[in-house]
Amino acid sequence: NLLLSRLDAELEEEKALRVKANLERIRLEVKREAQKLLAQAAQRQASETAAALAVSVVPIPSDAMKGRIIGREGRNIRTFEALTGVDLIIDDTPEAVLLSSFNPMRREIARMALEQLMADGRIHPSRIEEVVEKAKNEMKTFIYERGEEAALEAGVVGLKPGLVQLLGRLHFRSSYGQNVLKHSVQVAHLTGIMAAELGLDAALGRRAGLLHDLGKSVDREIEGTHVEIGVTLATRFGEPKEVIDAIAHHHDPENGETLYSVLAAAADAISAARPGARRESLEEYIQRLEQLERIALSFPGVDNAFAVQAGREVRVIVKPDRISDAKATLLAREIAGRIERDMNYPGQVQVTVVRESRAVEYAK
Template sequence: MSNSLLMILLVLITGIVSGSVGFGIKLFLDQRSQIASRNAANQQINMAQERSQEILLEAKESSLQFRLESEKEINEEKRKIRQDQSKVDSLKEKVEKQISELDQEKLSVSEQVKFVEQQQKDLSNSRELYAKKIEDASEISYEDAKNILLKEAQEDIEHNVAKKFRLAEEELELKVEDHAKNIIAGAVQRFASDVVAEETIQAISIPSEDMKGRLIGRDGRNIRAIEKATGVDLIVDESPESVTVSCFDPIRRQVAINALNELIKDGRIHPARIESISEKSRKDIDKTIRKAGEDATFESSVKGLHPEIINMMGRLKYRYSYGENVLQHSIEVAHLGALMASEIGADEKVCRTGGFLHDIGKAFTHEIEGPHAEIGADLVNKYEMDPKIVTVIKEHHDSDFSTIESFIVAAADALSASRPGARRDSAEAYIKRLKDIEEIALSFEGVEKCFAIEAGRELRVMVDPIRINDDEAALLAKNIVEKIESSLNYPGQIKVIVIRESRSIETAQ
């Protein structure tokens, strides 16, 4: 019993001691943890205080920097304002000074106006007085004296105008002549035509007099049948082994020529056969016309033409102007116009197409009334051609041109027509034209002699150097040109050259 009690007591004492020790350890650990937490908190507080001090210091520095920059900007703005104010004050001072000067000038001008008005009044009175004295002294009225002075002034003005006109012409010729020659020479050299001139065929050879009689027929019925079928005049005269075809329409004439050649070759000649052969010849000519138009279009490098226009151009194969084939002439103008346009930067396509079509109206001049240029322009306009091309066709014979392309095509037309061998006139008409040109020049005073050369394309006029001075020579050339233009009809251009020669001769003994 006592042992049990002792054991219980021992256990209790041991438990009490163990609890005390555990409580002490726990209390120690809690105190230690509190100390560590307190130290950490103090450390955080210290760090926060240090950071706040840094932030406060940075804020003070930023505030100071901002204030310094603001003060600098404010000072700069104040400086600019002071400068602007100084400029405004200076400008205001200048304006006020100018206003003052203007007021003074206005006053001075007003005084001068009054002075001038008084001078004019005095001058008018003096002029009237002097005019009266002059009239009394010279016995010439004021109006007569005025007319004399006006005449002298007019002569002086005409002299000055003539002089300036001559100088302007010389200057223009120096600048333009060489360039124009180079362009034209280059175009002509780059294009070489293989045909110069052709002549319309009118005479038909007959192999024998027997064939000629068969061609005439009984009582001339075959001749009447041919004329009725082809629309030509068939002339049978005393000429041996030949008949002559006459018709103003070149296509009908060619139909008749082909039909006659076929009839003579075949030998069967009677009205029914004549009608059949004539119809066949007409169809063959239509094919030839179409082929000629296509070949000419290809040779001219013209594109985009309506088939009807190509067919119209083919009709020109049988049309001649002064012995020159119009279709071949059109091909030449197309090439020359395109070459010159490429040299000066004009529209090459317009010049090529316009040059090719410029004489298309000649295919219908005997069917439609009016100038061939207007007829051609109206024809191509119906097929919605480029308006520039229509203008070129319409203006190619005008003296005033609305476009540079019109001028180029007109120049190419004249160049093709006027070159040696291109066209032929009758000898009588040729000689008469030259005489008329020379007579016009000889009708002017001071002209001693003149010569029409270069097939009438150049007129050289020799003048009396005593009666005609250099300035008057320039006016004389202009007057001769104007009279030629108003009095004569001529192809191409006529260049008038007035030559004034002065000679001083001394003899050494």
């Protein structure tokens, strides 16, 4: 068995090396055609969506700062993009750089980190790691504050800190182009008003309305529908049965056990149906980018994955101890094949596998 396992590993490595060699030869032969295809991909409809919805502009003190951000041989910009999962675009725009990502939380963390780096003046890979980590911690505080503000605006008191944190995450979540946190506050007001008119507990109605989409705060990290996740979270934090019922049945109120699920469903529909509240194209665009990342993360040896360039590229960070340079080429082909098989998309998607080995030691 040991001999067979060793032989299998050697054959796998040899196959990967041959695939890599053939790919290099093919790339040289079809370079002109590839450039044409990339030009077509750059004109995809999704790029227009990204320009309006997935780009943040960060002002810089002078154009000389652009060179410092890029760093020697591009080391700074590569480190920044790998740590944040955001595409940093540096072009001819005077005194400004662009941050591109479909995930608004990542984009905000990148903006905070970049502004701190420019203010500090020290821009190098190790400093970038420190500042990005600090920005992530500051983001947790920002999220909690947004949750507190939403609860205050909705007139809901007594929420546990963990629940407030989850609520604040909805600030960075959208559904068909509608901000979910603002939507939740609207639903809370509407549910409270209707509950009061019917002689029910208005405060309980507002609470049910505010938390009805709680599951959407983590539905991109946890398996299950936002309803199932929301019920689990509300139960864990000890929310009243009326609130849990409203979360569980705000899409099928006929199966609810209390009137609060009916009121939450009605308020949810009113908030979503108002003119200009939602755009289906944005939701489909976000779902496509999320699916790109899920496909890449499903392969063994993948540490992280980021969809960038409005979905024209997915960058895959692999574990260097599990994926060799040769196997990285094979992995890129396998991911591209899965994307072709499982997804519908305009143009083409570039799969970039990044493998980095790092040795760290401390002088004491």
